[in-house]
Amino acid sequence: MSANSADPSLRKAVDIVLVKAGRTKIRYPADLLHDDGTHVVVRAAWAGAGVRDFGFVRFEPGDVFTEHYWRDRWYAVKEVRNAEGTLKGWYCDIARPAEVTPADATPGEVVCEDLDLDLWRSADGGTVLRLDEDEFAASGLETTDPRAASAARAALDELELRAREGDFEALLA
Numbered sequence: 001m002s003a004n005s006a007d008p009s010l011r012k013a014v015d016i017v018l019v020k021a022g023r024t025k026i027r028y029p030a031d032l033l034h035d036d037g038t039h040v041v042v043r044a045a046w047a048g049a050g051v052r053d054f055g056f057v058r059f060e061p062g063d064v065f066t067e068h069y070w071r072d073r074w075y076a077v078k079e080v081r082n083a084e085g086t087l088k089g090w091y092c093d094i095a096r097p098a099e100v101t102p103a104d105a106t107p108g109e110v111v112c113e114d115l116d117l118d119l120w121r122s123a124d125g126g127t128v129l130r131l132d133e134d135e136f137a138a139s140g141l142e143t144t145d146p147r148a149a150s151a152a153r154a155a156l157d158e159l160e161l162r163a164r165e166g167d168f169e170a171l172l173a
Helices: 133-139 146-165 168-172
Strands: 012-020 023-035 039-045 064-070 075-081 087-095 099-103 106-122 128-131
Touching: 012 039, 075 146, 075 168, 087 146, 106 133, 106 146, 128 146, 146 168
Parallel strands: 012 106
Antiparallel strands: 012 023, 023 039, 039 064, 064 075, 075 087, 087 106, 099 106, 106 128
């Protein structure tokens, strides 16, 4: 049975664990909204300390993230809304497929290993930015795990194409 009910009392809490370079970057609680065995959707409040201004968007206390993880895709997509519910856009992490640890027949933990590449798509779709390609190059993944590096680049290319051609939101259905 999937946990996609609109009834908040039926939602399960999960921990989101973002890993980078073999270390836990951040861990935060989220509500499990949906899990069909491949696609996991959670909702969480901005878990960062204070405001993070990227120049093209600000993440700040009160922001709500609806996060999409897949067990078979090399990315995670995070829809970002402000406290009033206005869509800011989508922040996409290029990452290894999510690992979901069950607890009581529902995911207890979603682990996402960040591979440095990111994509931003503004709410109106007018701005699509490839991010952190320099960090990806410096990570050494091309040498240490060429298969993962190739999958990461292909995932970024796929997301950028979808973001620019208009079927981006179909990913999240």
